[in-house]
Amino acid sequence: MDFSIASILLLDGLTNGAVYALLGLATVLVFTVTRVIFIPQGEFVAYGALTLAIFQTGRVPGTVWLLLLLAGVAALMELSGRWQHHRNALLALKAAGRMLFVPLVVSGIAIWAAPQQFPLAVQAALSVAVVTVYGPLVYRVAYQSLESATPLVLLIVSVGVHFAMTGLGLVFFGAEGFRNPAFWDLRLNIGPVMLSGQAIITALATIALIVLLWLYFERSLRGKALRATAVNRTGARLMGISSQASGQLTFTMAAFIGALSGLLIGPTTTVFYDSGFLIGLKGFVAAVAAGLASYPGALVAALFVGVIEAFGSFWASAFKEVIVFTLILPVLLVRSLRSGHSDEDH
Amino acid sequence: MKNLQNMGLLVLALAIPLIAVLPLPDFWITQLNYIGMYSMTVLGLVLLTGVGGLTSFGQAAFVGIGAYTTAWLTLNTGMSPWLTLFVGMGLTAGSALLVGLITLRMSGHYLPLATIAWGLSLYYLMGNLDALGKYDGLLGIRSLSIGDFDIGQGRPFFVLTWVLLLAFAAALLHLLDSRAGRAIRSLKGGSQMAEAMGISTFRYKVTIFVLAALFASVAGWLLAHFQRTVNPSAFGLKMGIEYLFMAVVGGVGHVWGAIVGAGLIRVLEDQLQVLLPRLMGTSGSYEVIVFGIALVMVLKYLPDGLWSLVGRHLPRRPRAVDWQHAAALPERDKPDAGALVLDVRKARMQFGGLVAVNDISFQIHAGQIVGLIGPNGAGKSTTFNLITGVLPATSGEVVYRGATISGLNSRNIARKGMARTFQHVKMIPDMTVLENVALGTHTRGTKGVLSAMLRANRTEERQLFREAQRQLERIGMGEYLHEQAGNLAMGPQRLMEIARALCADPALLLLDEPAAGLRHQEKQALAGVLRQLKLEGMSILLVEHDMDLVMQICDHLVVMEFGTLLTQGPPAQIQQDPKVRAAYLGTDH
Numbered sequence: 001m002d003f004s005i006a007s008i009l010l011l012d013g014l015t016n017g018a019v020y021a022l023l024g025l026a027t028v029l030v031f032t033v034t035r036v037i038f039i040p041q042g043e044f045v046a047y048g049a050l051t052l053a054i055f056q057t058g059r060v061p062g063t064v065w066l067l068l069l070l071a072g073v074a075a076l077m078e079l080s081g082r083w084q085h086h087r088n089a090l091l092a093l094k095a096a097g098r099m100l101f102v103p104l105v106v107s108g109i110a111i112w113a114a115p116q117q118f119p120l121a122v123q124a125a126l127s128v129a130v131v132t133v134y135g136p137l138v139y140r141v142a143y144q145s146l147e148s149a150t151p152l153v154l155l156i157v158s159v160g161v162h163f164a165m166t167g168l169g170l171v172f173f174g175a176e177g178f179r180n181p182a183f184w185d186l187r188l189n190i191g192p193v194m195l196s197g198q199a200i201i202t203a204l205a206t207i208a209l210i211v212l213l214w215l216y217f218e219r220s221l222r223g224k225a226l227r228a229t230a231v232n233r234t235g236a237r238l239m240g241i242s243s244q245a246s247g248q249l250t251f252t253m254a255a256f257i258g259a260l261s262g263l264l265i266g267p268t269t270t271v272f273y274d275s276g277f278l279i280g281l282k283g284f285v286a287a288v289a290a291g292l293a294s295y296p297g298a299l300v301a302a303l304f305v306g307v308i309e310a311f312g313s314f315w316a317s318a319f320k321e322v323i324v325f326t327l328i329l330p331v332l333l334v335r336s337l338r339s340g341h342s343d344e345d346h
Numbered sequence: 347m348k349n350l351q352n353m354g355l356l357v358l359a360l361a362i363p364l365i366a367v368l369p370l371p372d373f374w375i376t377q378l379n380y381i382g383m384y385s386m387t388v389l390g391l392v393l394l395t396g397v398g399g400l401t402s403f404g405q406a407a408f409v410g411i412g413a414y415t416t417a418w419l420t421l422n423t424g425m426s427p428w429l430t431l432f433v434g435m436g437l438t439a440g441s442a443l444l445v446g447l448i449t450l451r452m453s454g455h456y457l458p459l460a461t462i463a464w465g466l467s468l469y470y471l472m473g474n475l476d477a478l479g480k481y482d483g484l485l486g487i488r489s490l491s492i493g494d495f496d497i498g499q500g501r502p503f504f505v506l507t508w509v510l511l512l513a514f515a516a517a518l519l520h521l522l523d524s525r526a527g528r529a530i531r532s533l534k535g536g537s538q539m540a541e542a543m544g545i546s547t548f549r550y551k552v553t554i555f556v557l558a559a560l561f562a563s564v565a566g567w568l569l570a571h572f573q574r575t576v577n578p579s580a581f582g583l584k585m586g587i588e589y590l591f592m593a594v595v596g597g598v599g600h601v602w603g604a605i606v607g608a609g610l611i612r613v614l615e616d617q618l619q620v621l622l623p624r625l626m627g628t629s630g631s632y633e634v635i636v637f638g639i640a641l642v643m644v645l646k647y648l649p650d651g652l653w654s655l656v657g658r659h660l661p662r663r664p665r666a667v668d669w670q671h672a673a674a675l676p677e678r679d680k681p682d683a684g685a686l687v688l689d690v691r692k693a694r695m696q697f698g699g700l701v702a703v704n705d706i707s708f709q710i711h712a713g714q715i716v717g718l719i720g721p722n723g724a725g726k727s728t729t730f731n732l733i734t735g736v737l738p739a740t741s742g743e744v745v746y747r748g749a750t751i752s753g754l755n756s757r758n759i760a761r762k763g764m765a766r767t768f769q770h771v772k773m774i775p776d777m778t779v780l781e782n783v784a785l786g787t788h789t790r791g792t793k794g795v796l797s798a799m800l801r802a803n804r805t806e807e808r809q810l811f812r813e814a815q816r817q818l819e820r821i822g823m824g825e826y827l828h829e830q831a832g833n834l835a836m837g838p839q840r841l842m843e844i845a846r847a848l849c850a851d852p853a854l855l856l857l858d859e860p861a862a863g864l865r866h867q868e869k870q871a872l873a874g875v876l877r878q879l880k881l882e883g884m885s886i887l888l889v890e891h892d893m894d895l896v897m898q899i900c901d902h903l904v905v906m907e908f909g910t911l912l913t914q915g916p917p918a919q920i921q922q923d924p925k926v927r928a929a930y931l932g933t934d935h
Binding site for chain 1: 399401403444445448449451452455456458459460462463464466467470471474587590591594626628630631632633634635636637638639640641642645646649
């Protein structure tokens with residue numbers, strides 16, 4: 001290995017690591033606010049990339065139909081839940097309508113825009129919009145009524161959601177893989193290092209998102225409310241912060257981050273309906289390494305995972321997944337030794 | 347309850363030979379073979395997840411270790427499958443031990459996460475190693491045989507698998523109904539109570555994780571020789587999740603739920619794999635959609651699984667009392683009357699800048715009831731936690747019967763003969779009162795997991811139950827023996843905790859607000875019990891708010907306010923003390 005190969009691998013690793021970092025941040029975010037270990041995070045990645053790929057062909061992506069289906073289920077659940085609670089048909093219908101409104105609007109736009117062959121950026125924005133709307137719906141349908149369950153039950157639910165979303169991905173996208181066009185065809189040679197436009201966009205998007213998240217949590221009331229929920233749910237509730245609204249908002253953000261990651265990773269690799277899982281899990285390894293609690297920790301760990309993966313695929317390409325996923329054991333060992341005592345279960 | 351489980355075993359034992367001779371189509375025998383092997387793995391999850399409250403997505407990986415070990419060894423070294431079984435189990439135990447030791451000290455969700463990563467990396471390892479045939483796996487594994495008799499297929503294999511399964515189920519039922527089993531059942535409720543009973547929660551967590559992995563390993567050994575080929579796809583994360591799914595659907599808390607779940611999922615999967623692709627028009631594993639949605643629905647609407655629908659209609663029968671003639675447990679030597687039992691010397695607890703306990707000193711002598719009182723927030727509970735080892739003291743020393751115990755954890759302090767109750771009752775609601783109280787005898791028994799599974803622990807079990815019954819009768823709860831603990835009212839629950847503490851044969855009893863939530867009559871009964879204990883030479887430290895009770899029964903009072911010692915002395919003197927009155931009622935200065 002010489003310097004140029006090493007620098008290429010490093011750059012490659014950092015680019016992928018940036019995407020893992022986004023997913024790791026989303027995982028930490030969801031866990032701290034809702035105590036859900038969100039395994040299906042990766043499905044949003046695949047959904048995002050594949051939605052854009054189908055838009056490229058001028059057809060209506062399957063995610064739109066699935067979105068309508070999911071919104072229908074969520075609206076029905078809302079309707080029956082409210083009805084059982086208040087016995088007031090008007091309130092119940094209103095709640096169901098609220099559930100349906102955004103998905104209907106977004107789907108409508110998507111169905112209208114699909115055959116128009118808009119420029120890539122518009123299609124990308126639409127794809128993100130479609131997938132982002134999944135967030136609150138998934139929360140409503142799968143998690144909301146289990147709010148007070150233990151993290152363990154929520155984790156098993158996550159696995160169920162992951163199964164369902166992967167299978168539905170197969171139904172709506174088929175088994176075929178897609179590779180998206182690059183957003184920016186730049187090739188920049190700095191000495192021996194070649195910088196691609198895609199890498200620059202990925203880096204910029206990651207940094208921008210991290211800054212935005214930081215601003216949101218530090219400066220906005222809603223963000224502070226989420227932090228309050230993360231620290232103490234009961235306390236936040238007593239202060240009038242709805243933990244359900246917090247959950248829906250968090251899942252919206254997670255879905256947005258997932259879709260964005262899908263767009264970023266789409267041009268560098270062929271995405272299949274089930275590719276999201278492994279991509280998401282690598283973000284996940286980073287989040288776990290950071291104890292599911294620290295954002296900067298997850299960022300650093302994710303970049304590290306990306307770099308390890310890049311060098312691993314150069315030296316022992318068959319074993320790169322083995323290396324990445326075995327890496328978590330020593331990390332956990334260190335955490336275990338540092339924590340020193342057994343935590344009381346929640 | 348016990349009789350019924352034995353009945354289940356009997357039914358199964360009768361059904362095995364019957365099915366083997368019935369003219370069932372071969373297809374169903376094959377299905378039953380798979381169900382038996384799956385059930386074996388799921389049985390491990392019942393122990394781990396349902397009983398112990400831990401979760402693993404990596405059971406399939408352990409099945410894989412068992413399968414690949416025997417496949418590789420029989421193909422490459424010609425070793426007998428009957429030997430490779432144990433090699434596989436050894437390898438499985440080693441890797442489970444490693445993963446368990448690393449993750450089980452941390453909170454509950456790290457184990458499932460680690461098993462996900464573990465399952466994935468093992469899958470890719472199997473799929474990429476040349477020696478293991480990469481993704482094609484290993485072919486041509488020999489069938490199991492005894493001498494020249496092939497028992498690796500069809501009906502003989504069915505008998506082998508189900509007899510093994512039956513043996514494992516019996517062993518598990520025996521385990522759960524034993525000293526070790528009660529300790530395992532206490533894991534789910536958090537470690538504090540279990541540790542206070544002298545139970546090493548970490549050790550038991552690792553033990554059940556390894557045991558569950560071993561069940562999976564045996565299933566893998568069977569699978570390899572039944573299919574006569576192994577490849578990574580049967581041992582991936584998806585399969586690991588499916589095992590957990592079987593457990594959850596069947597009823598993760600019940601041994602029989604494992605078989606119900608495995609059976610249902612196996613049959614369902616088989617049907618769906620044919621039906622769904624036909625429905626969709628293309629091939630693909632669409633059954634995961636149904637499984638995923640079903641998993642969420644089951645957790646939402648039937649969290650105890652399908653078996654609970656059957657189980658809740660089965661009558662519960664009280665345990666047969668067979669311990670009247672058991673030998674008494676040996677007792678530790680007690681301090682002489684009046685000897686110094688506990689000496690707290692300048693104990694201090696600081697949380698950052700806040701001094702919760704400020705250099706508190708007091709003593710307890712044998713046969714004395716000492717009351718620790720003070721207004722809310724005075725630091726009584728923190729002091730209590732310092733003595734019992736729940737919190738490490740910032741400075742100062744606690745000496746118990748001449749030996750320093752500060753720095754020891756609550757488990758080791760409990761083993762030295764200091765027993766406690768909790769301010770908020772901590773018990774296992776679905777065990778009987780007798781079983782809950784028997785938990786207190788943990789440190790006085792020695793029989794472990796293996797002897798429990800083999801039923802070699804009967805003599806000791808009888809001794810433990812005899813002691814539990816004796817202590818329950820001592821505090822007047824003799825008629826509640828077989829009641830479910832969760833059904834008790836607050837008063838009896840608190841008395842049950844005292845009986846449990848007494849089972850540890852303590853020289854010092856620490857009671858944290860035993861009268862809270864009790865009615866007047868129950869309080870009088872409690873006072874009677876405590877006086878009786880004192881007469882028998884017991885030393886007691888009592889944290890209590892009920893002044894009537896405290897003044898009635900205590901010999902000595904320690905009054906705390908804002909973390910500091912206000913005063914101490916006999917009750918009559920404390921009652922007259924202006925400082926104490928000021929602390930409780932406020933005064934004009």
